[in-house]
Amino acid sequence: MRVSLNWIKRLLDRQNLGISTENLVDILSRRVAEIDAVQRTAEHLDGVVVGRVEDCQQHPNADRLRCCQVDIGSDGSVPIVCGAPNVASGQLVAVATIGTTLTMPDGKGGSAAITIKKGKLRGEASHGMICAADELGLGDDHSGIMVLDGTHAPGTPLVEALGLGDDVLEIDNHNINHRPDLWGHIGWAREIAAVLDLPFTDPCDPHWQDSGAGMQVAIRSDGCSTYCGALIEGVDNRPSPQWMVHALEAVGSRSRGLLVDITNYVMLEVGEPMHAFDRRHLAGEMLLVRDAQDKEAFTTLDEREHSLTPSDMLIADQDKGLALAGIMGGIGSMVHDDTTSIVLEAAIFAPERIRRTRQACALATDSSSRFEKGLPPEAATAAINRALHILTELIPEAQVLCRFHDGRLASETLSIPLQPSSVRRLGGVELDSQRIPQLLTRLGILADPNHDHHYRSPWWRRKDIGIEADLVEEVLRLHGYEHLVEEAPRMPLQVPHILPERRDGARMRQALSAAGWDEVQTYVFTSARWQEALAWPNEEVVELVNPPAADQTVMRRCLLPTLLEAAARNRRFLDRVAIYELGRVYGRCIGQAPLNDEMPVVAGLYCAANDDTPLYAARDAAITALAALGYQATIVHGELHPRMIAGRGGILQVDNQAVGWVAELGRELRSLVDSDDRVAYFEIPLGSLRQRLRQQPPLQYRAPSRYQQVEREFTWVCPENLEYADVAKAMQQGAKKLFRDLRLVTVYRGDPIDEGHKALSMSITLGADDRTLSDKELSKVHTAIVTTVERATAARLRG
Numbered sequence: 001m002r003v004s005l006n007w008i009k010r011l012l013d014r015q016n017l018g019i020s021t022e023n024l025v026d027i028l029s030r031r032v033a034e035i036d037a038v039q040r041t042a043e044h045l046d047g048v049v050v051g052r053v054e055d056c057q058q059h060p061n062a063d064r065l066r067c068c069q070v071d072i073g074s075d076g077s078v079p080i081v082c083g084a085p086n087v088a089s090g091q092l093v094a095v096a097t098i099g100t101t102l103t104m105p106d107g108k109g110g111s112a113a114i115t116i117k118k119g120k121l122r123g124e125a126s127h128g129m130i131c132a133a134d135e136l137g138l139g140d141d142h143s144g145i146m147v148l149d150g151t152h153a154p155g156t157p158l159v160e161a162l163g164l165g166d167d168v169l170e171i172d173n174h175n176i177n178h179r180p181d182l183w184g185h186i187g188w189a190r191e192i193a194a195v196l197d198l199p200f201t202d203p204c205d206p207h208w209q210d211s212g213a214g215m216q217v218a219i220r221s222d223g224c225s226t227y228c229g230a231l232i233e234g235v236d237n238r239p240s241p242q243w244m245v246h247a248l249e250a251v252g253s254r255s256r257g258l259l260v261d262i263t264n265y266v267m268l269e270v271g272e273p274m275h276a277f278d279r280r281h282l283a284g285e286m287l288l289v290r291d292a293q294d295k296e297a298f299t300t301l302d303e304r305e306h307s308l309t310p311s312d313m314l315i316a317d318q319d320k321g322l323a324l325a326g327i328m329g330g331i332g333s334m335v336h337d338d339t340t341s342i343v344l345e346a347a348i349f350a351p352e353r354i355r356r357t358r359q360a361c362a363l364a365t366d367s368s369s370r371f372e373k374g375l376p377p378e379a380a381t382a383a384i385n386r387a388l389h390i391l392t393e394l395i396p397e398a399q400v401l402c403r404f405h406d407g408r409l410a411s412e413t414l415s416i417p418l419q420p421s422s423v424r425r426l427g428g429v430e431l432d433s434q435r436i437p438q439l440l441t442r443l444g445i446l447a448d449p450n451h452d453h454h455y456r457s458p459w460w461r462r463k464d465i466g467i468e469a470d471l472v473e474e475v476l477r478l479h480g481y482e483h484l485v486e487e488a489p490r491m492p493l494q495v496p497h498i499l500p501e502r503r504d505g506a507r508m509r510q511a512l513s514a515a516g517w518d519e520v521q522t523y524v525f526t527s528a529r530w531q532e533a534l535a536w537p538n539e540e541v542v543e544l545v546n547p548p549a550a551d552q553t554v555m556r557r558c559l560l561p562t563l564l565e566a567a568a569r570n571r572r573f574l575d576r577v578a579i580y581e582l583g584r585v586y587g588r589c590i591g592q593a594p595l596n597d598e599m600p601v602v603a604g605l606y607c608a609a610n611d612d613t614p615l616y617a618a619r620d621a622a623i624t625a626l627a628a629l630g631y632q633a634t635i636v637h638g639e640l641h642p643r644m645i646a647g648r649g650g651i652l653q654v655d656n657q658a659v660g661w662v663a664e665l666g667r668e669l670r671s672l673v674d675s676d677d678r679v680a681y682f683e684i685p686l687g688s689l690r691q692r693l694r695q696q697p698p699l700q701y702r703a704p705s706r707y708q709q710v711e712r713e714f715t716w717v718c719p720e721n722l723e724y725a726d727v728a729k730a731m732q733q734g735a736k737k738l739f740r741d742l743r744l745v746t747v748y749r750g751d752p753i754d755e756g757h758k759a760l761s762m763s764i765t766l767g768a769d770d771r772t773l774s775d776k777e778l779s780k781v782h783t784a785i786v787t788t789v790e791r792a793t794a795a796r797l798r799g
Helices: 005-012 021-031 158-162 185-196 242-250 258-270 351-361 366-371 377-394 420-427 435-442 468-479 500-514 528-533 560-571 614-627 667-671 724-738 775-792
Strands: 002-004 037-041 048-058 066-071 077-082 092-096 101-105 111-115 119-121 124-126 166-170 216-220 224-233 275-278 286-291 297-299 305-307 313-316 321-324 341-349 399-407 415-417 454-456 576-586 598-608 634-636 644-654 657-665 680-685 710-719 739-748 757-766
Touching: 002 005, 002 185, 002 242, 005 166, 005 185, 005 242, 021 166, 021 185, 048 158, 077 124, 166 242, 185 258, 216 224, 216 399, 224 286, 224 377, 242 258, 258 275, 258 366, 258 377, 275 321, 286 341, 313 341, 341 351, 341 377, 351 366, 377 399, 415 468, 420 468, 435 468, 500 576, 500 598, 500 614, 560 576, 560 598, 560 667, 560 680, 576 614, 598 614, 614 644, 614 657, 614 680, 644 680, 710 724, 710 775, 724 739, 724 757, 724 775, 757 775
Parallel strands: 216 286
Antiparallel strands: 002 166, 037 166, 048 066, 048 092, 066 077, 101 111, 119 124, 224 341, 224 399, 275 341, 286 313, 297 305, 313 321, 415 454, 576 598, 598 680, 634 644, 644 657, 657 680, 710 757, 739 757
16 A cells, blocks of 8 residues: 555645654554555655746857856856757746756667766856756656746745655555555545544545436345446546646556546545446446356456356446456446546445455456455445545536435444543553543544443444454554553463363474474365375365365365475475474364364374385384373274275274374375375374373383493394384393383395395394493393294394
């Protein structure tokens, strides 16, 4: 949003605001909305002033030059040599003074910057330059110097004399999304008058009365709540007055003729988009606001053709569409240079309908951005009345033949209670009981005469002012947040209640991150192809009514799709990816009240270059995560998803209760992200974890041993179907109390290992809390491990 301070001054009927632009920006940022930048218009004219030619004589040494004496104000009269044929004594002219830099045409289709200096031309002194319009960027005329009208005093800056200089405030749209009134200059004028305590007369008149005949409108779409129009004859699309052209250009809008300029001017002033139809191109006397037909073709003013759907709306006559509602007018009904009769229209549309059309048609406009914020019905009537006032003022011969409408003309008036004590209670500021209504009145929020300590929200603020706290906020911001007194809150000290789910998640997060896994956050949306690949039942899947993207149409039923996509992206840059996420999955009735359709889970995914056994890393991470909660988990055989690799995975159990699963992904799933790696995945539903298990055991602190631990590596040759877990369990039993840790080093198949067999290299860590293990103890436990494994399994120690 761009706000012209000259525009604000016109609305407040003031030559100046009594405050510097820098200080105004500061106070507005603190009390209204953050101002991102200030742009000064016509900066290229700095140093150009009004001069009066006091004397003009022929140059003694050049036929086409004249020696002038020019009064430029405080610097007195200076000599200037000028070559323009129309320069003459008594003229008011534009003078570029010494030190001024101008960017002028270079005669070759380009431009060149020159700095004005003292000098001589053909022997005569010249201390400045009398300028033509094109030399100042104010037109294309180079036939002579620019002669000014009026009675401007010499030395007056040219931008002031021509009304060009302006400070334009730039505000990020996100800062005012909740304030539709601030999408127009009247809203900003009201706010500036309030914070500076200046008088303000609102030019908006929201009152409406149908009159005359010649046009009607019928709303036949639930996406439109208000439509107002007026039929005017005797207009002409003459050039707009300079004050309007300068105002539009200051905020980035180009003049397109008076009739279009008025609609743009009112939109930028009131915040309500408008449109003008050429009456000659309307069939009949009835306008319709209707839903578009499926695949109905419509060409907008930018000459783009759109294929519409019933979710789009059209303003139409009995034969054709005239405008894409809330977005842009149509190519066939726009005003022309010879237009003499127009229909002005303003309407209120449902924000979600406009947003949907804008996205579908890829057509964002000033109109759509305002309608998407949600406008009150009074904005439409105020805009029409304001446009008619300006139009009849600029074209006195214009006649308003008909005013017509359909739908609501006003929104419900809200009476909001505000006790003076609430300002102290909610804001910590003690204000006099008379001060509060004074501040609110400056914002147009008036006391309700029918109820004590009640205020009526004005029509332009009913979107964001509805409860007592809203009024307190208005009082505080206008009073000034800098006046708030720092005070420590007084409240009873008590230990905050910690949600078990959040505590468990924090412990798991700490354990997995300490194990070298990276936490990620992925989108909760995924695509229908994952639903098909993972065979999610249709009756359980939550589909999106308004998907943010074509590949994000359903809510994820598990974290596998989004984690696998994240891993595939990261594998392009990393040799190893070990990621986990504490997130939520969604499905019909999968959770617990009150969140019946969602469930918290922790899930992880592992893959690495040339790693043929990613399952073990995923399994160890899952066991580590559960151990962080005090649970000792094991993996047992169980039925897994058919898209997982058979025999490479299992069910996570605690106390014979299933608490999750871990598996290696099949090729079909990996192919969806073009991954050639072997990938393993684990998932633990946190929501049902406590319901399935006994009371969580307290975590036991175990101090690290002061004595050195010892690692021993064993390589076992065993049948292919012997599971790692069976060998690991036997090794742990053989080590007894000296066991500290166990990890898989490698799995080998091939020569010289017999076919149908594999070699498992496993490293076991041994230690004691009270001593360093001797060689004799290590030899004894080595023998015990070998004996236990060979008795309990078919594995044999490789010689």
